Amino acid sequence: MSFIKYAVPALVAAQTAMAASCGSTDSTITIASQTDLDTYATCTTLKGDVEISSSASGDLTLSGVTSITGSLSCTGASNVTSLTASALSSIGSAFTLDGLTTLTTLSFTNLSSVGSISWTALPELQSLDFTKGVSEAGDVLITNTGLTSLDGISLTTVGKFDITENTNLKTVNVNELTNATGLINFAGNMDSLQIILPNLGTGTNMTFRNVSGVSIPSLETLSGQLGFWGNTFGNFSAANLTTTGDLVFDDNTDLSNISMPVLKTVNGGFQIARNDKLKEITFPDLEEVTGAIDFSGDFDSVSLSALTEVKGGFNMQSTGNFSCSAFKTLRENNVIRGTYTCKANTTDPTTKDGSSGTGTSTSTSSTSSSTSSDSASVMNVASMPALGLAAVLGALLQYAL
Numbered sequence: 234m235s236f237i238k239y240a241v242p243a244l245v246a247a248q249t250a251m252a253a254s255c256g257s258t259d260s261t262i263t264i265a266s267q268t269d270l271d272t273y274a275t276c277t278t279l280k281g282d283v284e285i286s287s288s289a290s291g292d293l294t295l296s297g298v299t300s301i302t303g304s305l306s307c308t309g310a311s312n313v314t315s316l317t318a319s320a321l322s323s324i325g326s327a328f329t330l331d332g333l334t335t336l337t338t339l340s341f342t343n344l345s346s347v348g349s350i351s352w353t354a355l356p357e358l359q360s361l362d363f364t365k366g367v368s369e370a371g372d373v374l375i376t377n378t379g380l381t382s383l384d385g386i387s388l389t390t391v392g393k394f395d396i397t398e399n400t401n402l403k404t405v406n407v408n409e410l411t412n413a414t415g416l417i418n419f420a421g422n423m424d425s426l427q428i429i430l431p432n433l434g435t436g437t438n439m440t441f442r443n444v445s446g447v448s449i450p451s452l453e454t455l456s457g458q459l460g461f462w463g464n465t466f467g468n469f470s471a472a473n474l475t476t477t478g479d480l481v482f483d484d485n486t487d488l489s490n491i492s493m494p495v496l497k498t499v500n501g502g503f504q505i506a507r508n509d510k511l512k513e514i515t516f517p518d519l520e521e522v523t524g525a526i527d528f529s530g531d532f533d534s535v536s537l538s539a540l541t542e543v544k545g546g547f548n549m550q551s552t553g554n555f556s557c558s559a560f561k562t563l564r565e566n567n568v569i570r571g572t573y574t575c576k577a578n579t580t581d582p583t584t585k586d587g588s589s590g591t592g593t594s595t596s597t598s599s600t601s602s603s604t605s606s607d608s609a610s611v612m613n614v615a616s617m618p619a620l621g622l623a624a625v626l627g628a629l630l631q632y633a634l
C-alpha cells in the first residue's frame with residue numbers, strides 16, 4: 234500500500250519531467266493514448282519524432298503544440314478514428330499515416346508546412362479538415378484513401394506528387410502550384426477524376442492514367458516526360474507548352490483532339506498510339522524530336538509542317554487515308570535520320586516495337602517480319618527504354634496495393 238503512495242507521485246513526476254523536456258532531437262516520443270498526448274499539452278514545440286503506436290485507439294487530440302521538429306507517424310493503428318492538432322503549423326519531416334483503416338477525421342486546421350506526406354491505406358478518410366492548407370511540402374504520396382478531393386493540399390511547390398488508387402477522388406485542383414521538381418503521377422483513381430493545375434508552369438515528369446480531364450493551361454516546359462495512358466478525355470490541350478521530354482499518348486479511347494499549338498521541341502521520343510477516335514494530328518510548331526516519332530492508329534491526316542529535325546526513327550502507320558508524301562520528302566531531305574516506315578491505309582497498323590497500333594482490334598496480329606526487323610533497329614536508336622521504364626513504374630504504382 235505504501236508502495237502505491239510513493240509510486241503514483243513518482244510516476245506523475247516522471248511524466249512531468251518528460252513533458253517539460255518536450256522531446257529531444259533524434260529521439261522518438263511514443264504515443265499510445267490520449268493520456269500520453271495530454272502530457273505534451275504545455276509544449277509549443279516537440280523536438281524529435283512523434284510516433285503514434287498501433288495499439289492507440291479512438292479520437293486523439295494534440296493540443297497546444299505548434300510545431301514538431303521531426304516526423305509525425307502512425308502505422309497500423311486500425312482503431313484510431315480521428316486525429317486532431319488544431320495549433321500545429323509545421324511538421325519538420327515526414328507526416329506518415331498507413332493502415333488507419335477506421336480513420337474518418339484528419340483535422341489539422343493550422344498546418345501549413347510539412348517535410349513530406351505519405352498517406353496510404355486510409356479507406357474511410359473522405360476529406361481533410363485543413364483550413365489553412367499545406368502550402369509547403371516535399372514529396373506527397375497519397376494512395377488508397379477515401380478522399381474525394383485534395384482540398385487542404387494547397388501547395389505552391391512540390392517534389393514528387395504521386396496520387397494513386399484513391400477510388401473516390403473526383404477532383405484535384407491545386408491552384409497555387411507553380412513548380413514541381415519531381416514526378417507528378419496520377420493512376421487508378423476514380424474514373425471521372427478531373428485534374429486542374431491552373432498555374433503550373435514548369436515540371437519534370439508528368440504521367441496520367443485513368444483520368445477524365447487534365448487541365449494544364451500554363452505549363453511551358455517539362456524537363457522530363459509527359460505521358461497519357463488509358464484516359465477518357467475527348468480533348469487535350471496544353472496551350473503554352475513549348476518543350477517537353479518524351480511525349481506519349483497511348484490508349485486514350487475517347488481522345489479526338491490534341492492541341493499543342495506552340496510545342497517546338499520534344500527532347501525524347503514522341504509516341505501516339507491506340508487513340509482510336511483521333512482522326513487528325515496537327516502540331517504546327519513542332520520543329521525538333523530528339524528521339525523517334527512513332528504514330529499509329531486510325532488517323533486520316535497528319536500535319537507536322539514545321540519539322541526540321543528527327544534524330545531517331547520514324548514510324549507512321551494508320552488504317553486511315555493520310556498521305557505519306559510529305560514525310561517521304563522529309564526522309565529524302567534527311568530531316569528524318571533513323572529508320573523510316575510510313576504506311577497509310579494499312580489494315581494492321583503497328584507501333585515501332587511491333588505492338589498493335591489500334592485499341593479496339595483484338596487482332597492476333599501476324600506481324601510482317603520485314604516491319605518488325607525494321608522496328609527493332611529503331612528501338613535501339615530512340616528512347617524506348619525511357620518509355621518502357623515509365624510504363625513499368627506506372628504499372629507498379631498502380632498495383633502497389
Ligand SMILES: *[C@@H]1O[C@H](CO)[C@@H](O)[C@H](O)[C@H]1NC(C)=O
Nearest residue numbers: 287288289290309310311312
Ligand atoms: C482494435 O480493437 C479490437 C477490438 O477491441 C482489437 O481486437 C484489436 O486488436 C485492435 N487493433 C489494434 C491494431 O490494436
Ligand SMILES: *[C@@H]1O[C@H](CO)[C@@H](O)[C@H](O)[C@H]1NC(C)=O
Nearest residue numbers: 299319320321322323343344
Ligand atoms: C498557428 O500557428 C502559428 C505558428 O505558425 C501560431 O503562432 C498560431 O498561434 C497558431 N494558431 C492557432 C489557432 O493555434
Ligand SMILES: *[C@@H]1O[C@H](CO)[C@@H](O)[C@H](O)[C@H]1NC(C)=O
Nearest residue numbers: 390411412413414434435436
Ligand atoms: C522550380 O523549383 C526548383 C527547386 O526549388 C528551382 O530550382 C527552379 O528554378 C524552379 N523553377 C521555376 C521556373 O521556378
Ligand SMILES: *[C@@H]1O[C@H](CO)[C@@H](O)[C@H](O)[C@H]1NC(C)=O
Nearest residue numbers: 431432449450451452472473
Ligand atoms: C500563355 O503564354 C502567354 C504568352 O507568354 C501568356 O500571356 C499567357 O498568360 C499564358 N497563359 C496561361 C494560361 O498561363
Ligand SMILES: *[C@@H]1O[C@H](CO)[C@@H](O)[C@H](O)[C@H]1NC(C)=O
Nearest residue numbers: 421424442443462463464484
Ligand atoms: C487504367 O489505365 C491503364 C493504362 O495505363 C489501363 O490498362 C487500365 O485498364 C485502366 N484502368 C481502368 C480501370 O480503366
Ligand SMILES: *[C@@H]1O[C@H](CO)[C@@H](O)[C@H](O)[C@H]1NC(C)=O
Nearest residue numbers: 466467468469487488489490
Ligand atoms: C472538344 O472541345 C470542343 C470545344 O471545346 C467541344 O465542342 C467538343 O465537344 C469536345 N469534344 C469532346 C470529344 O469532348
Ligand SMILES: *[C@@H]1O[C@H](CO)[C@@H](O)[C@H](O)[C@H]1NC(C)=O
Nearest residue numbers: 468469470489490491492513
Ligand atoms: C482542337 O482543339 C483546339 C483547342 O481547343 C481547337 O482550336 C480546334 O479547333 C480543335 N480542333 C478540332 C478538329 O476540333
Ligand SMILES: *[C@@H]1O[C@H](CO)[C@@H](O)[C@H](O)[C@H]1NC(C)=O
Nearest residue numbers: 533534553554555556577578
Ligand atoms: C484518300 O485521300 C486522297 C488524297 O487526299 C483522296 O483523293 C481520296 O479521295 C481519299 N480516299 C478516300 C477513300 O477517302
Ligand SMILES: *[C@@H]1O[C@H](CO)[C@@H](O)[C@H](O)[C@H]1NC(C)=O
Nearest residue numbers: 553554555556557558577578
Ligand atoms: C487509300 O485507299 C483509298 C481507297 O482505297 C485510295 O483512294 C487512296 O488513294 C489510298 N490512299 C493512300 C494514301 O494510299
Ligand SMILES: *[C@@H]1O[C@H](CO)[C@@H](O)[C@H](O)[C@H]1NC(C)=O
Nearest residue numbers: 415416437438457458619623
Ligand atoms: C523522369 O522520367 C525518366 C524516365 O522517363 C527518368 O529517367 C527520370 O529519372 C525521371 N525524372 C524525375 C525527376 O522523376
